[in-house]
Amino acid sequence: MSVPEFHQSLTVRSVDQCFNISCLTSDRVWVSDGDNLILTNITGATIHRVENSCIGSCGGSHTVNSESELIYIDVNYNIKTLSKDMKSTSTYIENTDYPWRPQCVYWCPSNGDLLVGMYRNFTETGKVIRFNQSGKQTQTIQYDNKGMGLYNNLICLTENNNGDVVVSDAESISECGTLVVTEREGRHRYSYTGHPPRSLLLTRGICTDALSHILVCDHRTKSVQMLDKDGYFLSHLLIRPPGIFTPHSLSYHTNTHRLWVGSVYNTKLCVYRYIARHDTLSDMNPASAGVMESLSVVPYKETKKHLQEDERLLKLMSTIELFNFFTRQGVDGCYHISCVISNLFWVSDADNLILADTAGFPLHHVDDLCRDLYGGSHTVTSESELFYIDRNYNINKLSKNMKTTTTIIEKKDSTWLPGCVYWSPSTRDLLVGMFREKILSGKVNRFNQSGQQTLTIQHDSTGLELYRYANYITENNNGDVVVSDADGAIVVTDREGRHRFSYTGHPSGSGLDPRGICTDVLSHILVCDVTDDTVHMLDKDGHFLSYLLTKSQDIDIPCSLSYDVNTHRLWVGSWYNNKVCVYRFTDRHDALTDDSTFPLLNDE
Known part of the structure; x- marks a missing residue:
């Protein structure tokens, strides 16, 4: 679909902003604002509130696994699991890596691993740690092949269909940042800093979809940008969408192929559909490549035409x-x-x-x-x-x-x-x-x-x-x-x-x-x-x-x-x-x- 189709919107109660969202079902979603973590439905009503969630987080402090359990960072920087019936909480990973603290989490559907973005305040550096289903640490991603640090301040992270680890990173919470992508093994693939190249990017929420696109919220342009899996810009999927104005958080529901988008300024959540059923059934084969090609080629033809018109106009208006x-x-x-x-x-x-x-x-x-x-x-x-x-x-x-x-x-x-x-x-x-x-x-x-x-x-x-x-x-x-x-x-x-x-x-x-x-x-x-x-x-x-x-x-x-x-x-x-x-x-x-x-x- 060339233009996202608006599906529905809701105003979430009991939060002030939508800093992070994690889809639970097609009509239920976990939402946090830095002080509150709640489960809501399509009416915006509060179904459940987590009392001991991490305070002050503006990023991906929670995620949902295939058993509909909530995994979240608590106020003591331990990683907790809330059962599906929301009656019992257990400590999944205890924070013992001081002065490092967890800042964002993502549960991997492909293998059940948990990716945790860690932050060290004294040096303003970050790393990604992988834990298996038993809670055992199996991997650390921190440096490129030259020994240089990959991350500063991890805001959100996710995993793409090809196993790539995708991180929304910022130099500080108010400065521009980078989308850092590594292979499953931790080798640095590329870093995306905005479109056009060398422009500024104020990264926030990220997700991937059924076609392995990477979607990222950019506060500077108030947009959701779409990249292919290799980091090539395809389009601005949303630009200052009504009601949301500045997109901050994203969650892609894999069953309905709908995109949930949350606002940084208010409690509005909007749901969009931008992938047709034919596209989702064609993933990871040559037909998928045709979809991606069409997305990348059309905007550049249009841009070239506009540039030619601008040149003529500038002569006229000189x-x-x-x-x-x-x-x-x-x-x-x-x-x-x-x-x-x-x-x-x-x-x-x-x-x-x-x-x-x-x-x-x-x-x-x-x-x-x-x-x-x-x-x-x-x-x-x-x-x-x-x-x-x-x-x-x-x-x-x-x-x-x-x-x-x-x-x-x-x-x-x-x-x-x-x-x-x-x-x-x-x-x-x-x-x-x-x-x-x-x-x-x-x-x-x-x-x-x-x-x-x-x-x-x-x-x-x-x-x-x-x-x-x-x-x-x-x-x-x-x-x-x-x-x-x-x-x-x-x-x-x-x-x-x-x-x-x-x-x-x-x-x-x-x-x-x-x-x-x-x-x-x-x-x-x-x-x-x-x-x-x-x-x-x-x-x-x-x-x-x-x-x-x-x-x-x-x-x-x-x-x-x-x-x-x-x-x-x-x-x-x-x-x-x-x-x-x-x-x-x-x-x-x-x-x-x-x-x-x-x-x-x-x-x-």
Whole structure:
């Protein structure tokens, strides 16, 4: 199957995150969060709780054997076995190897061995120990053929169908790491550090499937990456999946061929199917090789085509002009910009909201701006009125003459708070990005001119959450609602709230740290990416067109955007200083021909 098929989701109770999951049956799974280890079912209800599980583990601290017994690391770093009926616990392996301690475990279906990832805190080094069914140590894997240590901080481990030992390893719990693969005998085969080569990989949960693919969660790109058994990248199986946002834990159920995926940020578990029955029956024979070949070839053909299109587009867009630049007093950074007219604009940092002219001088200061927001906290109407979020999380309107302030939308729900606003020129509605603090999640509310709420956008068609933190919001010419989510995506829905697409960087799955967004007269979507200090240009359907600005150009770390519909100029504000640049990138002919955007892209 080329695209994973969503099967179901559940919200697990009695845990705060899904750090590790171990499938017990098709409808029961063990879940841990670092403090709790529970058995749950597809309703999310707690069936059983293990009272003495290891505290502080964010990795593979438990596994299940073929007898449905739970094997887990306890609070004293002994390895315990919980019986199938969950009535008796026995010590399988006592920890006597101080200062080494077990950090992750995996039971091998092929021979009944137990693989244990060990960690030594003083030297920040790791090793893998193999125990047979009697609990006797039979192997240690620690060094490559040059005597160099293979592991630092083992997070998860598993075994592939060919006997390879696969370890998710990190230099420290917060730094990037490596997928380390050795043969059954312990000889180092390869280490995978991300796609493309030499990119960073923030490894977390891993598993293998019936076709010997290796799946790994990467926090940096918020994706699940699929490799073949020899470590060659095949695809991003999932990229910032709705509801989960950042995949952290994986478990492959061998009977149903379904993949369970857990989130690092919440208690959501999602189940996917991506292997058809024909594929699973063809494993380890030439037909399987054909499946793998198709997976590896298709993405590269698509990438090549996109590169050719990008080259043509870059030539076309090389005429982007710097029209003006200036610094303005009264703010330390340009977190958000709202154009009023061609020479007046509102600009905010974390503490201040001022009206300035192109000479950079402050003309008015809003005293009650909310000081806990770092995104699109204000917007301007066609009558030059200012809407902004105040320090009490009310939404106020400041009149054009700046003499009257009116509360338009009063905060009534302490659970949900406004984080960003946008006034729609087409409908005169107000779009408000909302967030929830304790369990960070988001939604978009639409209010009409009377301040009446008319729409809430929160879930996709499967009922999964679309947003984690809506930081900036805008509307495209076709009515699409475009949200810059601080969790690493541009999330686009149609006017009615149906999810159209999510953009997670170029190439897809490469990672995105989005900030300010806007759309232009040609329905392009522009987004600041502070990961690489660029401004991305997308078409209205989410296809990457070009890097409109790069770090080598006039502004350092673009953070905020505002498009002046009258002059067709783009205002760009810097994250770390008070510089604003004004660019022109569409000529008058383009602005009058919306549906003929970039005809060169259609040439073959």
